[in-house]
Amino acid sequence: xxxxxxxxWRGLPISQxxxxxxxNAVQAATERLQALPxxxxxxxxxxxxxxxxxxxxxxxxVLQGGDCAERFVDLNAQAIQDKLKILxxxxxxxxxxARIPVIRVARMAGQxxxxxxxxxxxxxxxxVPTYRGDHIxxxxxxxxxxxxxxxxxxxxxxxxxxxxVRALLGGGFADLRHPQHWDLGFVREPxxxxxxxxxxxxxxxxxxxxxxxxxxxxxxxxxxDFFTSxxxxxxxxxxxxxVQTPTxxxxxxxxxxxxxxxxxxxxxxxVEYFRGIRNPIGVKCGPTMAPDELKRVCETLNPDNxxxxxxxxxxxxxxxVQELLPGHIQAVQECGAHVTWSCDPMHGxxxxxxxxxxxxxxxxxxxxxxxxxxxxxxxxxxxxxxxxEMTGDDVTECVGGPQGLADEQLAESYETFxxxxxxYAQSMEIAFLIAQRLRRDA
Numbered sequence: 011x012x013x014x015x016x017x018x019w020r021g022l023p024i025s026q027x028x029x030x031x032x033x034n035a036v037q038a039a040t041e042r043l044q045a046l047p048x049x050x051x052x053x054x055x056x057x058x059x060x061x062x063x064x065x066x067x068x069x070x071x072v073l074q075g076g077d078c079a080e081r082f083v084d085l086n087a088q089a090i091q092d093k094l095k096i097l098x099x100x101x102x103x104x105x106x107x108a109r110i111p112v113i114r115v116a117r118m119a120g121q122x123x124x125x126x127x128x129x130x131x132x133x134x135x136x137x138v139p140t141y142r143g144d145h146i147x148x149x150x151x152x153x154x155x156x157x158x159x160x161x162x163x164x165x166x167x168x169x170x171x172x173x174x175v176r177a178l179l180g181g182g183f184a185d186l187r188h189p190q191h192w193d194l195g196f197v198r199e200p201x202x203x204x205x206x207x208x209x210x211x212x213x214x215x216x217x218x219x220x221x222x223x224x225x226x227x228x229x230x231x232x233x234x235d236f237f238t239s240x241x242x243x244x245x246x247x248x249x250x251x252x253v254q255t256p257t258x259x260x261x262x263x264x265x266x267x268x269x270x271x272x273x274x275x276x277x278x279x280x281v282e283y284f285r286g287i288r289n290p291i292g293v294k295c296g297p298t299m300a301p302d303e304l305k306r307v308c309e310t311l312n313p314d315n316x317x318x319x320x321x322x323x324x325x326x327x328x329x330x331v332q333e334l335l336p337g338h339i340q341a342v343q344e345c346g347a348h349v350t351w352s353c354d355p356m357h358g359x360x361x362x363x364x365x366x367x368x369x370x371x372x373x374x375x376x377x378x379x380x381x382x383x384x385x386x387x388x389x390x391x392x393x394x395x396x397x398x399e400m401t402g403d404d405v406t407e408c409v410g411g412p413q414g415l416a417d418e419q420l421a422e423s424y425e426t427f428x429x430x431x432x433x434y435a436q437s438m439e440i441a442f443l444i445a446q447r448l449r450r451d452a
Contacts, residue, residue, distance in 0.1 A: 014286035016252040016259060019245055024279035026125040026243055026272055028146045028156035035158040036246060042162050043250035048262030049119070049168055050238065052255055052288075058237045058265045059290040061113045063318030065394035066350040071110050071448065072321075072395025073101050074239060074266075074352065075437075076117030078429035079124045079143045085167050090174050092402030093118060094236075096434055099192065100441035103210075107445030109452070113235070113395070119171040120240035120264045122164045124428050125272045141427060145244055149427050161247050168263070172238065179236055206442055242267035242291075245283055258288040268292030268323060271357075274299075276306055285311050292321040294354065297334055301341035308347035317348040323397050324351070324382060327358030328374040331381035339389045353382040354397040360429065363417040369430045372410035376443065383447060396444065400432040411436035 012018060030036050064070040075097055093116070101112040122145035131140050139154040141147060145164045147154045192210045242248050242261070251263030261267060267287075271294040273280040284291050293307055304322075312320040322342070326334050342349055355378035359370045379396065386393040406423045407430035409415045424430075432440065 012282075014282075016249045016254075016283070016286070018286070019249075019279035019283040022279040022282055023275075023277065024245065025275075026270075027245070028142060030156050030158055032158065036161075039158040039161040040246050040250040043165055043247065046165060048253060049165070049172055049251070050262050050265050052253075052257070052260050052262070054237070055260055055262075055265050055289050057235070058113070058115075059288075059316075059318040061235070061318070062290050062321060062350045062394070063348075064111070065113060066317055066348060066392065068392040068394070069111070070113055070394075071104060071108070072113045072115060072350065072352055072397075073097065073104060074115040074117065074395060075100070075398035075400045077121060077401060078117075078399045078426060078431060080118065080121050080167075080171075081149075081427070082122075082144045082163065082167050085170060087174065090171055091178065094175060094178055094402075096400065096402035096437055100437060103438070103441040104445050104448070107442065108448035110448060113237070115237045115239050115266055117239055117399070119168040119175070119238045120164070122160075122167070123241070123243045125241075125243060125270050143428070145247070161244075161250075164247070165251075165263075168238075175236065237265040239266035239268065239292075240264050241270050242280065242284065243270065243273065245279060248283060252287060255288075259286055261287045261289050264289070266290050266292065266321075268294060268321070270294050271296040271298070271325065274307065276303070276310055281307075281310060285313075290318055290321065292323050292352070294357075295322050295324045295338060296358065297326055297330055299338065301337045304338055304341045305345045305347075308342065308345060308349065312347065312349075315346070315348050318350065320347070321350040321352050321395070323354045325354040325357045326378065328355070328377035328381065330358070331378055331385060335382060335385040336389060339386065339391045343389075343391070350394040351386060351392060352395040352397050353379055353393060355379045355382070356397075356399050356429070356432075363420065365417070365421065367417075367420050367424060367430075369417065369420055370408045372408055372432070372436055372440075375408070375432075376440065379440075379444070380447070383451070387451060398432060398437065398440075399429055400437045402434050402437075404435075405431060405433045407431050407433070408436060412439050 061070055065072050097114055097116055101114045104112045123143040126140045126142055129140055130137050133151045138151050141149045145160055146156050248261055252259050252261050267289055269280050269284055274293055355375045356370060359374040360368055362368055383393055405425050406415055406420050407426055412435045
């Protein structure tokens with residue numbers, strides 16, 4: 011295997027990268043990034059890797075979620091509070107409902123770029139470059155050329171987001187202690203409403219008790235481990251955020267990064283970059299991942315077979331779990347790889363409506379999640395977490411769920427510029443259902 015440096019990916023085949031017109035401007039932007047302070051600390055990264063090792067053994071559970079792609083225009087206090095609130099509320103439900111520590115990993119403070127299936131699209135009869143996320147270009151059709159200055163802008167938007175998140179968490183995010191901030195209006199069945207209300211009451215009582223006696227607890231809101239993540243797509247940016255330390259190279263732009271299903275080829279640039287950083291990393295595993303290829307992925311990205319280093323995030327689609335998951339589990343078991351398994355039930359269940367809007371059906375999301383849980387249980391494996399695209403806002407992007415949203419209702423509040431997200435009600439219902447399932451299987 012070739013010797014690794016933060017730039018050893020250069021010269022290898024690479025996909026999903028913007029075509030910048032001015033290489034000198036790209037170099038100036040990355041040099042500026044290299045001079046800026048890190049966004050996270052190596053100690054935080056190491057702590058997450060240790061916690062993910064626990065999740066691989068079933069001793070903790072990963073809740074990873076957030077926007078499909080963050081937008082610069084959404085950087086405001088209320089938006090950050092809403093995103094943080096839904097992630098914390100879901101994690102607290104899982105912690106106290108399933109009696110298991112929850113590792114909170116947000117798609118936040120860096121998820122500014124998205125892979126796209128086509129380089130161009132037709133808008134109003136004109137062919138323009140595809141919107142690739144604010145990290146690269148603008149959603150405005152008149153401003154679609156990749157702009158290197160957005161590399162630096164993304165850093166400052168991430169830094170501002172992290173600064174406010176840490177301020178909120180430093181105050182214990184007190185809003186979550188008040189029952190009025192736990193909206194259970196999404197629960198349709200009276201019997202379920204009573205059950206969920208009882209769970210919330212027990213959660214709040216437990217939090218109050220632990221903080222009254224000054225005890226530290228996995229479920230306490232006064233001390234919350236909160237980690238950031240994004241897809242490591244734009245490699246010039248990721249290289250610029252990489253710092254060499256006595257214990258290895260760390261990407262200090264986020265705690266956790268993952269390789270997408272479109273960029274995980276073993277002989278290409280993304281795998282080459284990822285294999286050398288000390289961060290815990292993820293790999294999306296879809297229907298095109300052959301079992302033998304998965305073995306090579308584990309060997310290449312985690313040659314020391316370190317627990318907590320590698321998370322496999324499966325994304326099949328509800329109808330293909332039984333066909334694909336057993337082979338992937340068997341491949342990992344045969345090569346003895348230590349991995350943390352996570353389920354992304356979103357991406358494999360995307361479809362387009364007659365009106366041309368991308369959506370996902372909550373019943374398929376739940377169906378895939380349930381089938382994956384069944385598959386791991388049958389194979390003697392451990393599902394260590396879940397990965398959602400979601401928002402704390404009352405959007406109408408996914409159909410079904412507590413509100414029974416139909417295709418015709420999606421236009422009421424369809425706000426995403428990339429992939430459809432679960433709204434607050436849909437996210438909370440799923441959290442309660444996961445908690446019930448984990449408690450039943452324990």
